[in-house]
Amino acid sequence: MVSAKREAALEKDRQSLETAYLDALLVALRDCADGRWGLFGQNEGTVPAYLDERYLPQSVTRLEAIGHELVVLRDRMGFADLFAPMQRLVELRAEQGSNRPGEPRLAQMFLTELKA
Template sequence: MARADRLARIDADRIEHETDYRAALVAALQTTAKGRWGLFGHQGKKGETPASVATVTALIELGETIDDLRDTLGMEPFALHADFVAARGPVRSDAVGEPKQAQAWLARLEQESGTA
């Protein structure tokens, strides 16, 4: 019974952290969509600001915490975090800018959650 209670607490923590992650990512995407670069790291160190570095660091740390909880529960890694990490980094010169990329992410997340 103690193991079941422990797993239930871990799962509740996972759900709370995933909700926090999504909210933090949406807030960061909204800021980026307004023209602030750095979230996706398209320009490397040149495009970093202290705020973008802090935001990315917080998202990565929270994503890793979620993945650890999911691993404990025998679940797949957190897909939203994996997608975000995969979307970061330098891109070709003809790729869309970070603000447009952020707008596309916001539209996708709204569609997935069913909100308008």
């Protein structure tokens, strides 16, 4: 069983990581809305993996690192679900279809959602 002090520390860390994730998500969405592809993975597999990694915006790399830390922490705390903005990004990444908007438009739509 986790002590109350340790639980409070974990909660503080979770809140801090969620804030950092949201901040990083906003930066990545702005980069994507400005034309930097990679956040939604629409071009994955169209070029060799080493090029995907080379041209992936730094904001997306940072977002993924924070997201990984957040998932691990939330799992340790017993959360079964993802942080809501992270879940929405997963949903948008999973959408398929030829009529799907491009990454910049998806990013702008997601930014609008987050502001509402």
